[in-house]
Amino acid sequence: MPEEIIHAAGMVPIRLTGDSQEPALEEANAYMYINTCSFVRSCLDLVLRNQYHFLDGFVSAATCDCPRRLTDVWKHYDFTPFVHIVDVPRKMTKSAHDLYHNEVQGLKDRLEGFFDVEITDEALRQTIKVFNRTRELLKELYDLRKSDCPPITGAEVLEVLNAGFKMPREEFNGLLERLVGEASSGQRAVKGKFRLMINGSPLNNPEFVKTIEDLGGLVVVDELCTGVRHWWDLVDDSPEIDPVEALSRRYLNNFPCPRMFPPEERFNRALQLVKDYRVDGVVSEVVRYCVHCAHDQPLLRRRLEIQGVPVLELSIEYGASGTGQIMTRVQAFLEMLEGRARR
Numbered sequence: 425m426p427e428e429i430i431h432a433a434g435m436v437p438i439r440l441t442g443d444s445q446e447p448a449l450e451e452a453n454a455y456m457y458i459n460t461c462s463f464v465r466s467c468l469d470l471v472l473r474n475q476y477h478f479l480d481g482f483v484s485a486a487t488c489d490c491p492r493r494l495t496d497v498w499k500h501y502d503f504t505p506f507v508h509i510v511d512v513p514r515k516m517t518k519s520a521h522d523l524y525h526n527e528v529q530g531l532k533d534r535l536e537g538f539f540d541v542e543i544t545d546e547a548l549r550q551t552i553k554v555f556n557r558t559r560e561l562l563k564e565l566y567d568l569r570k571s572d573c574p575p576i577t578g579a580e581v582l583e584v585l586n587a588g589f590k591m592p593r594e595e596f597n598g599l600l601e602r603l604v605g606e607a608s609s610g611q612r613a614v615k616g617k618f619r620l621m622i623n624g625s626p627l628n629n630p631e632f633v634k635t636i637e638d639l640g641g642l643v644v645v646d647e648l649c650t651g652v653r654h655w656w657d658l659v660d661d662s663p664e665i666d667p668v669e670a671l672s673r674r675y676l677n678n679f680p681c682p683r684m685f686p687p688e689e690r691f692n693r694a695l696q697l698v699k700d701y702r703v704d705g706v707v708s709e710v711v712r713y714c715v716h717c718a719h720d721q722p723l724l725r726r727r728l729e730i731q732g733v734p735v736l737e738l739s740i741e742y743g744a745s746g747t748g749q750i751m752t753r754v755q756a757f758l759e760m761l762e763g764r765a766r767r
């Protein structure tokens with residue numbers, strides 16, 4: 425979902441990330457089948473608990489059946505005056521691009537008509553610069569995590585990303601600039617026994633990552649749609665390209681999510697991250713009933729293991745904080761890494 429279109433209309437795009445704790449989901453379960461992923465039910469649960477009462481509209485992407493069904497419920501119960509769904513192809517072919525370009529243009533036209541605003545090319549170009557600045561700053565922050573003792577933990581990075589989903593972007597960029605400046609000063613160095621990557625379904629509970637880090641693993645990078653898959657690629661801001669075209673190209677060709685086909689591009693990028701960030705092991709969290717991740721994970725796992733990178737697979741409910749059984753499994757994984765290091 426190209427947030428820039430909303431920002432260029434003079435509005436504030438807020439990303440729905442559901443609850444950052446594991447909610448009971450009693451309310452949401454009354455509206456959606458429980459085999460809908462708990463990420464989507466968590467978002468619905470917050471709506472039903474009146475936590476998104478400040479929203480004027482809801483724009484969803486038809487990435488899989490779960491957000492589609494959430495959009496149906498949203499529309500049926502009129503949670504916000506404006507509701508729109510953007511179709512997103514699974515391939516990156518020429519016809520897929522044409523289709524997606526029409527979808528992005530359709531969102532722009534609907535926003536303009538519904539809210540009686542004009543989204544000019546100039547506003548879009550300006551917005552693209554603001555959002556690209558976020559991406560550059562996050563890249564700088566992530567680059568600092570490549571060092572032996574990074575200045576920031578994985579749990580803290582997740583807090584930063586969460587803030588970015590919910591704040592006016594210009595304000596977030598200002599804070600991020602300060603953070604990157606402080607983190608680059610060399611005054612803080614975090615040491616972990618092992619360098620880990622987290623990948624899988626959306627994740628927004630810093631407590632989950634903190635549990636892993638408290639046990640001795642340091643999360644130095646992720647491959648998540650709430651992490652690198654969200655911000656990695658820049659939008660082409662050259663003056664000769666039409667801004668809607670630039671946005672639709674970037675969002676379709678972006679660091680792919682497990683729903684995209686063929687999956688090789690994503691696997692290659694994930695393996696490159698493992699190399700660049702000198703990852704010792706991967707913790708893969710798959711939210712229950714997230715079919716895309718569940719189907720894709722064994723294929724990625726095989727590629728990682730061929731490279732000698734062990735993977736811990738965890739099937740969790742969205743928002744899980746990493747207590748109980750998860751903690752035991754992470755502990756056993758870290759012990760296994762320790763055993764390998766001693767050999």
Ligand code: SF4
Pocket residue numbers: 461462463464487488489490491625626711713714715716717
């Ligand atoms: S991709 Fe997975 S986590 Fe995301 S909405 Fe679909 S099923 Fe849920």
